[in-house]
Amino acid sequence: MRSYRKELWFNIPNRREYINITPQVEACLRESGIREGLVLVNAMHITASVFINDDERGLLKDYDDWLEKLAPHEPITQYRHNRTGEDNADAHLKRQVMGREVVVAVTDGRLDFGPWEQIFYGEFDGRRRKRVLVKIIGE
Amino acid sequence: MRSYRKELWFNIPNRREYINITPQVEACLRESGIREGLVLVNAMHITASVFINDDERGLLKDYDDWLEKLAPHEPITQYRHNRTGEDNADAHLKRQVMGREVVVAVTDGRLDFGPWEQIFYGEFDGRRRKRVLVKIIGE
Amino acid sequence: MRSYRKELWFNIPNRREYINITPQVEACLRESGIREGLVLVNAMHITASVFINDDERGLLKDYDDWLEKLAPHEPITQYRHNRTGEDNADAHLKRQVMGREVVVAVTDGRLDFGPWEQIFYGEFDGRRRKRVLVKIIGE
Numbered sequence: 199m200r201s202y203r204k205e206l207w208f209n210i211p212n213r214r215e216y217i218n219i220t221p222q223v224e225a226c227l228r229e230s231g232i233r234e235g236l237v238l239v240n241a242m243h244i245t246a247s248v249f250i251n252d253d254e255r256g257l258l259k260d261y262d263d264w265l266e267k268l269a270p271h272e273p274i275t276q277y278r279h280n281r282t283g284e285d286n287a288d289a290h291l292k293r294q295v296m297g298r299e300v301v302v303a304v305t306d307g308r309l310d311f312g313p314w315e316q317i318f319y320g321e322f323d324g325r326r327r328k329r330v331l332v333k334i335i336g337e
Numbered sequence: 338m339r340s341y342r343k344e345l346w347f348n349i350p351n352r353r354e355y356i357n358i359t360p361q362v363e364a365c366l367r368e369s370g371i372r373e374g375l376v377l378v379n380a381m382h383i384t385a386s387v388f389i390n391d392d393e394r395g396l397l398k399d400y401d402d403w404l405e406k407l408a409p410h411e412p413i414t415q416y417r418h419n420r421t422g423e424d425n426a427d428a429h430l431k432r433q434v435m436g437r438e439v440v441v442a443v444t445d446g447r448l449d450f451g452p453w454e455q456i457f458y459g460e461f462d463g464r465r466r467k468r469v470l471v472k473i474i475g476e
Numbered sequence: 477m478r479s480y481r482k483e484l485w486f487n488i489p490n491r492r493e494y495i496n497i498t499p500q501v502e503a504c505l506r507e508s509g510i511r512e513g514l515v516l517v518n519a520m521h522i523t524a525s526v527f528i529n530d531d532e533r534g535l536l537k538d539y540d541d542w543l544e545k546l547a548p549h550e551p552i553t554q555y556r557h558n559r560t561g562e563d564n565a566d567a568h569l570k571r572q573v574m575g576r577e578v579v580v581a582v583t584d585g586r587l588d589f590g591p592w593e594q595i596f597y598g599e600f601d602g603r604r605r606k607r608v609l610v611k612i613i614g615e
Contacts, residue, residue: 389576399556449481
């Protein structure tokens, strides 16, 4: 069994943003030389997500509006977590809806994807350096 | 390390449906001959889910009502994504609540499940052919 | 490839609770002797979650309030599942928001975590013995 590890770094200038990271994950897979196995891609921070969906700008804005409706940022006093001096409790909630991680099959050296699957980094509390972990195991 | 791959195809006659696919995944596992490892089961489409829960008809209808409340299908004009000519933005949202994939342990050649765990395909935009990927790695 | 399996048992005295199980998962990893690979940690019951977030008491209470708003326990007659004699339909819904499982990278014999990641058992229908599965594969 072989394994490969890489961190992808981000510094998003806004509080919330959705970035297609499929090319970076594909580059990791090529670099690993692994042909059969599994790729784990996960946010290393608890106010961010990695998820798979469609790279369509309208949809990504729909996600943003919907998450803000399910777990509004303001008023920040509505969350106990914000009494610690933080203002990002909503980001912890939004991340649970979108998920921490994805696991993708590797077949013949490629991400084994359906026609529209793309991997996104979902940032819910940006404006600082944060990381995603890519871990590949296989042969 | 051994690996196994199979696609399961569905053509659901309704927009939304919940199908127990545990027997098909068990058949894949037997066919693979793998005794110890991990099974990844994921929707290959971005308007469908694979999830694990209880095979109880009332509960599946509860999920459906609840998802429709969290992310209503209509009015379709409420979603930017539908301006592209689609009417399935809600399906992309519902799928994030229920998840894209499950990873299940394989122990002694069997799905290592608790007493009520069953794997479901959740369709949120049916009436066409769509796929689930089963990938097994192990020994 | 090596594999390791262990069940963690819980008997939570309340209906809902959030327990940091990171030390138990780390103990499993040490016991396994695996240095590179993946850990799967999943609830074996369908009214409980395993998730990764911050060990901050205010935030865990925020999750609890938020889940109760998204999928209220009462009135129990609002759910079809409860017509079977159960009163836990809400627990099945809450668990989908928080997720069934996490997959964590193992690097150099350790859980490959960002600065604040902690693994939680989320109980939504307690007051009885329930299990979490830890499965590790690697070398």
